[in-house]
Amino acid sequence: DAGVTQSPTHLIKTRGQQVTLRCSPISGHKSVSWYQQVLGQGPQFIFQYYEKEERGRGNFPDRFSARQFPNYSSELNVNALLLGDSALYLCASSLWTGSYGYTFGSGTRLTVV
Amino acid sequence: QQQVKQSPQSLIVQKGGISIINCAYENTAFDYFPWYQQFPGKGPALLIAIRPDVSEKKEGRFTISFNKSAKQFSLHIMDSQPGDSATYFCAASREDSSYKLIFGSGTRLLVRP
Numbered sequence: 001d002a003g004v005t006q007s008p009t010h011l012i013k014t015r016g017q018q019v020t021l022r023c024s025p026i027s028g029h030k031s032v033s034w035y036q037q038v039l040g041q042g043p044q045f046i047f048q049y050y051e052k053e054e055r056g057r058g059n060f061p062d063r064f065s066a067r068q069f070p071n072y073s074s075e076l077n078v079n080a081l082l083l084g085d086s087a088l089y090l091c092a093s094s095l096w097t098g099s100y101g102y103t104f105g106s107g108t109r110l111t112v113v
Numbered sequence: 114q115q116q117v118k119q120s121p122q123s124l125i126v127q128k129g130g131i132s133i134i135n136c137a138y139e140n141t142a143f144d145y146f147p148w149y150q151q152f153p154g155k156g157p158a159l160l161i162a163i164r165p166d167v168s169e170k171k172e173g174r175f176t177i178s179f180n181k182s183a184k185q186f187s188l189h190i191m192d193s194q195p196g197d198s199a200t201y202f203c204a205a206s207r208e209d210s211s212y213k214l215i216f217g218s219g220t221r222l223l224v225r226p
Contacts, residue, residue, distance in 0.1 A: 004156075033213070042119075042202050042216030043157065056213055090156050100145060100206075102214070104156030 002027070004093050004105035012111045013081050021076045021108045025093030031055075032074040033102065034066055035090040043090055049074055050097040081112045117205050119217030126224050132190040134220045136203035139184065143205040147214070148177065148188045151200045160201075161188070193224045 005024045013019050025032050031050040035043035045058040049068035068074045072093075078085055088109050092102040118137045126132045136146075144165055149157035163170045163177040163186065170177045176189040190197055200221050204214040 040219070042204075042218050043214075044216070045213035048213065058213065092156075100162075102159065104149075104158065106154065106156050 004091055004103055006089075006091050006105040006108050008108060009106070010109045010111075012113060015081055015083060015112055017081050018077065018079045019081060019110060021078075021089050021091075021110070023074045023076070023091030023093075023105060025072050025074070025091075026103055029093035029095055029103075030072055031094045031097050032068055032072065033092045033094070034074070034076045035092065035104075036060075037088040037090055037107070039087070046076070048097065055097050078110075083112050086110060086112045117203060117215050117217045119203050119220060121220060122218070123221040124223070126193045126222065128193065128195060128224055128226050130193050130224075132193045132197070132222055132224070133187060134201055134203070134222070135185065135187045136205075136217050137183075137185045138205050140205070140207065141184065142207040143215075145206045146177070146179065146186050147204050148175075149202045149204060149216075151202065151219075157202060190222075193222075195224045195226050198222055198224050 007022045033048040034046040037043040047066045048056040052068045063079045066076045088107040090104050090107045092104045094101045120135050147162035148160045150160045151157045161172045161175050163179050165181050174191045179186045200219045202219050203217040206214050
């Protein structure tokens with residue numbers, strides 16, 4: 001069975017640009033969560049979506065947005081990129097809403113220059 | 114109250130030794146305490162988890178010890194192997210905001226042959 005797949009794996013963007021990251025959950029999983037992991041730190045929660053509805057949002061500015069599609073895949077968008085947005089962006093899927101039974105993808109490494 | 118504090122930041126253990134990583138939390142509403150293992154270039158993978166109604170949980174060489182009164186929990190890796198060399202994160206979540214995990218800052222474990 002395929003795990004959580006994220007694309008692209010690596011990305012380099014310039015300050016002020018916009019970026020879209022993609023996530024495909026494990027088949028049958030209806031919930032997708034996004035986390036930001038800055039180098040040397042633990043992941044920080046950004047969003048959770050369940051059945052295409054936002055169920056939770058972390059302490060991130062409005063430059064961060066996300067959505068979930070009918071096939072349960074998800075996109076994370078970040079506008080007006082800052083140097084501090086450089087991080088590993090992780091997607092996690094689970095059967096239901098909540099943090100139990102998360103399976104993380106390998107992430108997208110975003111570098112803002 | 115939302116923080117999870119993890120120590121040590123790094124740990125070096127000889128092969129066959131016991132690795133011990135500690136975490137402390139403030140929010141008594143937390144009711145789910147997982148440990149994640151992360152290898153370079155990969156997303157975190159769930160290792161073992163515990164709920165506060167249990168004081169200890171063992172899975173193979175990995176054991177979680179939980180002290181509810183002290184608001185602390187720890188991961189013990191018995192017979193540590195070089196393949197266990199990775200970064201370990203503790204985390205916590207609460208049922209009424211169960212959509213997000215609060216992660217510790219991580220412990221880099223190196224097991225020497």
